[in-house]
Amino acid sequence: MIEEQPKCQYCNSKNQQCTEPAGQSGLCFWHDKDCDKTGSDVKLRLEQYAKNGGMLQGLCLKQADLANIDLVNHHQKMGYDFSESDFYKANLNGAHLFNIDLTNASLMKADLRNANLNCATLHHVNLLGVRWADSKIENIKIGKRIRQEVEAHQANKSKQLQESLNLFEQAEEIYRDLRKHSEHEGIFTMSGRFIQKELTMRRFQMPKYSAKRISSKIVDLFCGYGEAPIRIVAISICMIILCAFLYTLTGLSYAGEIQKFDPNASLSESLQLFLSCLYYSVVxxxxxxxxxxxxxxxxxxxxALEAFTGSFTIALFVVVFVKKMTR
Known part of the structure; x- marks a missing residue:
């Protein structure tokens, strides 16, 4: 009686088990972190493995030579799912990775020069030390926060302050690399978002109640570090309405007569007074x-305070708006 060869023990996040034959470790060649993936034949084997429908989640491809590999799921709407896979120091120079899903994967120190990552999903991916030169990154999906940013906030909540600072520093480095590369590729909308995140990560490394951190937060609130002119408009509207309300309470002089809120006045008279104060606030x-x-x-x-704030805010809006438009 022929003894059936044991299957790989790896299970993905959906509790699906790999069907490849297992080695002595209980894992197959692709999922065993101790198997050497540096051979010249790994690229062709991986391409064939993907085409044959092998389980691509959780692969261990540390230092694998995958230069110019084709991992595009041709003629299919969904790209290959390499989520939770480890590409630490992998050579992906010139790789075709269009629409690939790398959720929860690691690309730490991977060589992605000249690679095509258009439409790739990079949610919660370790992107520390990635080499991006000349890679295509249009429409990539990074998510609201990268892995290091999420872990930094978790460490901060757990009072692991030094670990939190290290992770914020790593997050700043990753956002800076992404910002520089997206600027080089002419994707300015993306680079604008990354510079906001880069400066936010830098702010979190400052002492909590320091003047630098507070001023940095104010700049972020006012204009998103120069990348969100709509915030200036919103703050201006709020300022105008707030001051109009204060003028209603404190009073204004019109034709020698003081106009001020009177609790005994009718609703229409109070509304007319507020609209007059709103007009004065805009002026x-x-x-x-x-x-x-x-x-x-x-x-x-x-x-006096409103006039000073208004002149400063209008000037700030012009600077930010022109900056955005000229890019």
């Missing part, structure tokens, strides 16, 4: 100053 914020309304008492301090 003050934009520093037009028609002179029909004038501040009195505390309103003078509010008007």
């Amino acid at each position: 003050t914020f934009t520093t037009l100053g028609y002179g029909d309304f004038t501040p009195v008492g505390i309103s003078r301090a509010i008007a």
Whole structure:
């Protein structure tokens, strides 16, 4: 009676088991981290393994020579799923990886020069030390946070402060590399997002209540480090409405008569007063100053502060908007 060869013990996140024959470790060649993948035949074997429908999740491909490999799932809507696979220091120079799924994988120190990663899914991937030169990265899906950023916040919550700082530093390096490469490729919308993340990671490395960190946070809130002009518009609108409400309470002078909120006034009169104050707030914020309304008492301090803030905010908006448009 022929004894059946044991199957690989690897199971993916969906509890599906690999059907390849197992070695002495209980794992197949592709899933065994101790199997040498540096041979020149690995590239062709992997291409064939993928075409034959082998389980591609969780592969251990450390230092594998996969230069110019074709891992495109041709004539199929979905790309190959290499999630949770390890490509540490793998040579993927010139590799064809269009639409590949690398969720939870590791590309640490991988050589991706000249590789085609268009439409690739890189959610929660370790991208530390990746060589990006001349690679194609249009429409890649990074996710809201990279792996190091997520782990840094988790370490911070666990009070592992030094580990958190190290991870934030790694996250900053990864975002900086992605920003530089996307700028080189002319993908400025993507590079804008990466520079925001890069500077945010740098902020998290500063002492919590330091002046530098607070000022950095203010710049982020106002304009997203120069990449979000719409934030300036939103803050301006909020400032105008807030000041209009304060003018309603503190009063304005019109034709020699003080106009101020009266709890006994009718709803229409109160609404008319607020609209007048809103008009004055817009005029003050934009520093037009028609002179029909004038501040009195505390309103003078509010008007001075609003005028200063308005002139600064408008100038900031012009700078940020021009920066975005000229790119």
